[in-house]
Amino acid sequence: MKTRTLGLGGPTVSAIGLGCMGMSAFYGGRGSDADAIAVIKHALDQGITLLDTADMYGPHTNETLVGRAIDGRRDDVFIATKFGIQLDPSDPHARGINGRPEYVQQACEASLKRLNIETIDLYYQHRVDPEVPIEDTVGAMARLVEQGKVRHLGLSEASADTLRRAAKVHTIAALQSEYSLWSRDPETNGTLTACRELGIGFVPYSPLGRGFLTGTIRNVEDFDEDDYRRHSPRFQGENFDRNLALVESVQAIAQDYGVTPGQLALAWVLSQGEDLVPIPGTKRIGFLDENIAALDIHLTEDDLARIDAIFPPDAASGTRYPAAGMGALNR
Template identity: 70%
Template sequence: MQTRTLGSHGPRVSALGLGCMGMSAFYGAHDDAESIATIHHALERGLTLLDTADMYGPHTNEVLLGKALKGRREQAFVATKFGIVLDPNDPAARGINGRPAYVHAACDASLKRLGIDTIDLYYQHRVDPGVPIEETVGAMAELIAAGKVRYLGLSEASGATLERACTVHPIAALQSEFSLWTRDPQTNGMLAACRKLGVSLVAYSPLGRGFLTGAIRSPDDFDADDYRRGSPRFIGDNFARNLQLVEQVKTLAADKGCSPAQLALAWVLAQGDDVLAIPGTRRRSRLDENLGALDVRLGAAELKAIDAVFPPDAASGSRYVEAGMRMVNA
């Protein structure tokens, strides 16, 4: 397993992690037994970075991961997140809470669900515009002092917010969507800020929410309750235009002798040793395919060819609906 350092002075973790969200939420039907088997298989293959959040389920994904970690805690580097608050009466409604008292309460609840004593990496899932980032990170730092958390992270924070956060306590990782069809960290200053401050970038949805695998051919491929049915890039003309881009990725992958998913992941990892990726999957077979990306080496000419097919503004449609986009790069 290839490893990378998390932040300037953080631990070594697997370059590819496992995003666990889809095991419990948002992507339709799931099988807990296969999900747990997939987590166990990941640990056996040397993958250490496991990513979840309290709002996945909500809560059930942390419980699932906790079950999978029984007797295996020492093999895993556990990352979870707080801050997105769901309305029990309206599943589509989202709020953000970064108040210090909530930070402490959310951490205690996550520890209980996970069944562990310490969270390895604790992220603020979204920046609360009503609470200065210094106050939120100050509360997160108190969790480290209490032995409940080892390292701190932010998710979808702007470079300016990240810089302010780092004046309070070192931030090991900034999580953001980053892939061939979401190049925002390269264009909005986020990646540059990470490098200035010694913060690793952890790319979520590095496979474009499954689209870059080439396995999705029609919106009808999604379950009725799959949130992608209403996501801008997966509907109408946007879907058709993005599918044409994926066809070109498939051609590039065939020329390289790898799968489209492996090419897409190799591209993310080739963006720098300070970039990690956490593709999500619910099946062992897909996990093994993803790990095959570690054997794919892309030279300068190949990266240039990929960029020609998938420049930063190539994807059609925003990555979230309007309300979701207001919560990113804050």
């Protein structure tokens, strides 16, 4: 397994990680816990060390699942989890953001218990709380490092300005944001540049466009009713058709290489810099192996230019999230 380093002098992890969210939440066809645990164990066997979860996935059940999967293999794994998004038990569509210092401590203690570990390797604030200064939230996170409960700190979907303010309080190892051929906001909103200026690693989530860039999704009606993508703007009506045409265009390049569209899309993310560690998620061992194989695909400058001509930064049709979700990004 190839490795990469998160930030300047930060932790070394596998060059790709495994996003575990879909094993417990938001996507349909989740299967059994036993199947999910088998996928996680296979990932560890193949040398993947970075596992990504969050307290709101499930909610809470994904951390418990990951904790069961890594039992007895703590030395083989680098655990990243997140706090800050609070769900309303009475309304599955309602959620709030909490970055208050006292909540940071409470959330960390709860995650440690569910994961059944003593220390979280990378602890992210899932979304920035607009009501709490980032200095206060990161200050509370820094105290977790002092207590030995967390090793490294991260932010998710934070703006460049927030990153710079946070880095003055404590070293930030990583920024996690959506980044793929159809979600290239970090290139245009300054966050990727800020990460490189500050020596912060970049962890792209959904590098396969929530599965869309694999070319296997042909009809949104095939999704289960509780699948997030069934209601996502990019999967609706004309947006879906326009985005599908883009994927089909990229598929021709994948055929030239004798690889799948998903492998090409993942190779594109990997080619954007050694400071990027994407975390594609999957619930199947076959797809996991397919993702790992993308590490061996080398894209030339001509290849990248050809892809960029087909799929420039603003090519995707529709927003990444519904309006309410978009408001919580890049704060």
